[in-house]
Amino acid sequence: MAGGHGTLSTQYTDSSPCTDEVNLAPGFHPHLPGAGYNFLAKALGASMWFFIFYRARKDGQKLIGNHGFGAHDAGHGGHH
DSSP states (O other): TTSSSOOOOOOOOOEEESSOOSBTTTOOOOOOOOOHHHHHHHHHHHHHHHHHHHHHHHHHHHHOOOOOOTTTTTTSOOOO
């Protein structure tokens, strides 16, 4: 291995007493987010999807190509 930094061990052991931590690498033990952050993330995600569906309900036909001016010439005499 170049640089002489040694070898990387691929054996990960769970030596921590806490069972809810995820061992991604030796020495890296991320903490779980608090309940407030979980609630805030779910509330913001839900409000985003509600807004997307609300706008799709209002603007969906224009988004897929139905612009609503297909009958524009009706009753105008056809001299445009």
